[in-house]
Amino acid sequence: MKPTRLIMAVMAITACQKAETPEQAAARMEQESAAARTAIEAQNARYGAFMAAGQSDSVASLHTEDSEILPPHERAVSGRANIATYMAGGLAQGTFALTLTSQSVMADGADAFERGTYTFSFTPGPSAPKEMTAMADTGKYIAHWRKQDGQWLIAHDIWNSDLPLPQP
Amino acid sequence: MKPTRLIMAVMAITACQKAETPEQAAARMEQESAAARTAIEAQNARYGAFMAAGQSDSVASLHTEDSEILPPHERAVSGRANIATYMAGGLAQGTFALTLTSQSVMADGADAFERGTYTFSFTPGPSAPKEMTAMADTGKYIAHWRKQDGQWLIAHDIWNSDLPLPQP
Numbered sequence: 529m530k531p532t533r534l535i536m537a538v539m540a541i542t543a544c545q546k547a548e549t550p551e552q553a554a555a556r557m558e559q560e561s562a563a564a565r566t567a568i569e570a571q572n573a574r575y576g577a578f579m580a581a582g583q584s585d586s587v588a589s590l591h592t593e594d595s596e597i598l599p600p601h602e603r604a605v606s607g608r609a610n611i612a613t614y615m616a617g618g619l620a621q622g623t624f625a626l627t628l629t630s631q632s633v634m635a636d637g638a639d640a641f642e643r644g645t646y647t648f649s650f651t652p653g654p655s656a657p658k659e660m661t662a663m664a665d666t667g668k669y670i671a672h673w674r675k676q677d678g679q680w681l682i683a684h685d686i687w688n689s690d691l692p693l694p695q696p
Numbered sequence: 697m698k699p700t701r702l703i704m705a706v707m708a709i710t711a712c713q714k715a716e717t718p719e720q721a722a723a724r725m726e727q728e729s730a731a732a733r734t735a736i737e738a739q740n741a742r743y744g745a746f747m748a749a750g751q752s753d754s755v756a757s758l759h760t761e762d763s764e765i766l767p768p769h770e771r772a773v774s775g776r777a778n779i780a781t782y783m784a785g786g787l788a789q790g791t792f793a794l795t796l797t798s799q800s801v802m803a804d805g806a807d808a809f810e811r812g813t814y815t816f817s818f819t820p821g822p823s824a825p826k827e828m829t830a831m832a833d834t835g836k837y838i839a840h841w842r843k844q845d846g847q848w849l850i851a852h853d854i855w856n857s858d859l860p861l862p863q864p
């Protein structure tokens with residue numbers, strides 16, 4: 529074998545970019561999804577704890593810098609700073625109890641998609657407007673998580689209620 | 697070079713499973729996302745056309761067999777057959793105009809995630825209950841699309857309104 533042939537063979541190995549097989553991709557994603565689910569469930573528990581503690585900045589820290597939340601019956605809120613302000617506005621009114629429950633997580637590399645359910649209740653505090661009443665809700669959500677510096681953060685979050693729309 | 701060395705080099709190339717670099721993955725996903733967006737926008741146009749034509753089975757055909765839709769103020773609906781029944785129930789009541797507008801599509805292999813907005817209106821037909829009134833809504837959604845046999849189909853779909861919650 530001529531040296532050039534050997535060099536070419538080495539180059540071919542080095543430059544080799546053969547994609548994984550579908551079976552390999554499925555096995556990898558299954559493994560990544562299981563690991564992501566554990567981490568995301570821990571983040572969800574922190575989310576609920578930060579809400580209960582009224583810590584809007586901590587809640588916002590679980591979102592990416594360019595995160596977007598899509599709350600029902602409101603416009604979307606974009607960016608961690610705006611999400612912190614949005615959360616602070618709500619948390620100033622009273623006490624929140626929020627439980628997020630993962631039903632499935634599908635992860636592929638730095639992206640994960642979670643389908644889950646929530647239960648939520650709100651108790652107005654002393655600074656709430658007089659007409660504000662206690663609320664309870666239960667519903668479903670899809671969250672897109674992104675892994676940044678080893679931490680799963682919310683990039684997109686949309687949810688809606690299971691309860692019937694109030695009749696005006 | 698001995699034949700065994702040549703065979704080993706060939707085997708190394710054949711078995712090579714080196715993962716793509718982050719830059720290569722980003723470039724691939726950008727390309728896949730652009731192609732997926734074009735296909736998904738075409739599917740969205742068909743979705744609106746099938747709704748306008750009152751064709752619930754055609755609407756359901758744009759969903760995967762195990763698709764799940766998460767409508768607001770209702771429980772989730774799972775499976776293409778149940779989605780067809782759900783759509784047929786609505787479409788029997790009157791005429792729907794639905795426009796879906798993609799804002800972003802992120803695709804990676806067989807999965808794509810779309811963030812979009814919708815406008816929707818409903819005009820009750822002759823078989824609608826007398827108390828049913830015309831409706832109009834505008835809102836946002838996240839859809840998870842899955843590519844099956846070369847066609848992008850909806851695997852998960854969740855949406856909610858931008859309009860204020862009616863006060864009971």
